[in-house]
Amino acid sequence: MRNFLALVLGTLFGIILVKAEVLSWFRIQEMFAFQSIHMFGIIGLAVVVGALSVFIIRKMGIKSIEGNVIELKDKAPQYKSAYIGGTIFGLGWAMTGACPGPLYALIGSGTTIMILTVVMGILGVLAYAALRSKLPH
């Protein structure tokens, strides 16, 4: 059931990413150069709706459709890794014009060279896994 719903949500999200143009390198460059409200407005409003949803779910004690308590784990309080890792990702985001969701969407919508980018992303995870104990967190 969860897998089926994940497929439905993923499909929906893929459509949204194309319709919102957030998978576009042009839009990402425009954002980092502060030349349009497009991306900032999207991320900002997404956070507003997301935060309101989390607030309501907690306040009203809404359960999942399977009737379970919704688990919201806190992110690990590791600030060095959040900042350094975030900066490394930010460099890659501006280079590829895509974060992981849009990378999948780009492949689906025909920019198939992004397959290489995803493969390299997976190798990036492998490199992180190998170096993890030596990196500051």
Added chain:
Amino acid sequence: MNSILVWLSQPWPWYVAGPIIGLMVPLHLILLNRTFGISSSFRHVCAAIIPNNLDFLKYDWKSETWNLIFAVGILGGAFIAARYLSTDAPIDLSQAAIARMADFGITDLSGQHPKQIFEWSSLGDWRTLLLVVGGGFLVGFGTRYAGGCTSGHAIMGLSHLQLPSFVAVLGFFTGGLLMSWVFLPLLFA
């Protein structure tokens, strides 16, 4: 009928797209009882297919199969949207962005990604190689080091008022601005 198709194929303005993307947060929580986040899928693939003996990749990735299926859904959804719910019109960028692209030597603004760079036939160009291959590596390494990407940290984490996510987003923009203002102008000089 035809006018419905025309309407369906228009891109969404940011004030429509933003709230709809935000709905991914409650949809994940209520339907899947999982938090929204996509970059973990790279880790699951890595753990599933690359033989290794690394602690970070020793975990029960099979219990996170939904995340990989979500990624497959994105592929399919984007295929449908690009084929049936889009026009060929170039993205309506700001004049300033169009001028900047021209400074970069990018004049073909059709499609979602610049065809001059992100095409298989451009792989011989070292700039394409750097952006596609090097950029991908940084996205994978950085998201795992930071513990999330735009969805997991910026949207899910900030929605849940997580301080590490706020710090991560500061990092995203540190790296992005550095690339955008310092390195890319050198690359396209």
